[in-house]
Amino acid sequence: MSKIKKDYEHTFFGKLERWIAGENDVFYEDPEPMALEEREKKAGHNYLAYLEQIPDVGYSYEKAKAYHYIYRILTVLMGVFIVGTLLYVVYFLPPFGDADNPVNNEVSRRYIEKGMEETGAVNIVAGMILDYRAFDTFGESNVLFIAASAVLLLLKAGDGAKTAKSQKEIGMKEDVILQRVTFILSPMLFLFGIYVILNGHLSPGGGFSGGAIIGGSLILFRNSYGYEAIEQFFTEKTFQNCTLIALGFYCLAKSYSFFTGANHLNSHIPLGTPGDIFSAGLILPLNIAVGIVVACTMYSFYALFSKGGI
Structure with missing residues (x-):
């Protein structure tokens, strides 16, 4: 692989092209790049063994999109419920300006x-x-x-x-x-x-x-x-x-x-x-x-x- 192509793959458009092609985590960059030996020395144990203990939860774009829509729907329902409850309580308040309203209860x-x-x-x-x-x-x-x-x-x-x-x-x-x-x-x-x-x-x-x-x-x-x-x-x-x-x-x-x-x-x-x-x-x-x-x-x-x- 030529150096120009390798540099292009690390640019934004290169990562975007790889992401469209189906590669995962192309936009993720390790904030502290270091060799495996350095990671093991810093962590104080076998880094690969540590990674194997982490459960693979996976990632699904369809699931994330579904959760996003469910969150929006629940938010709207909760807001409607709160507003409806407040309006229901206001309905039972005495009419404003009525002469029969109590001055002091x-x-x-x-x-x-x-x-x-x-x-x-x-x-x-x-x-x-x-x-x-x-x-x-x-x-x-x-x-x-x-x-x-x-x-x-x-x-x-x-x-x-x-x-x-x-x-x-x-x-x-x-x-x-x-x-x-x-x-x-x-x-x-x-x-x-x-x-x-x-x-x-x-x-x-x-x-x-x-x-x-x-x-x-x-x-x-x-x-x-x-x-x-x-x-x-x-x-x-x-x-x-x-x-x-x-x-x-x-x-x-x-x-x-x-x-x-x-x-x-x-x-x-x-x-x-x-x-x-x-x-x-x-x-x-x-x-x-x-x-x-x-x-x-x-x-x-x-x-x-x-x-x-x-």
């Missing part, structure tokens, strides 16, 4: 009239999301943790020294003005976030908003002083431990509350005096747990997207 009326008495929270919203609908809030907190874990798996650059990048390696420059301002603002923001969390059952605020403030203060500190400074007290292990303890406490506390409430038992959890900081039963510690999860998730998202590790 019995659920919202119960929240407004009995909220402080049954939950001990002055803030009706906090009583609703952390007492009446605490199971939904637990699900939302788990969504944050799962989202942070997914981003951690997808974007984490490596372990140990691989992720310990310095400021110069990622293009950060020391800014004296920013550091001085952060030195004053960061503790104030952190304390304000704690205040919002602790007073969530007494005034507007709570775990979500307070946790967002604390997470913002951590991000500000990291932007000002760099990664090595904040890693002195907040690392990946800190994120894991804090979120695990917060979600575990939330789950155990509300499981006990749900069990006693469903069986009409006395939970022995005092509601305290509405308006006092230590009141509203479990709402205060639950706000703290939610705030920890939100703060850790916000900071971990920023850290992962900025350098690939917490």
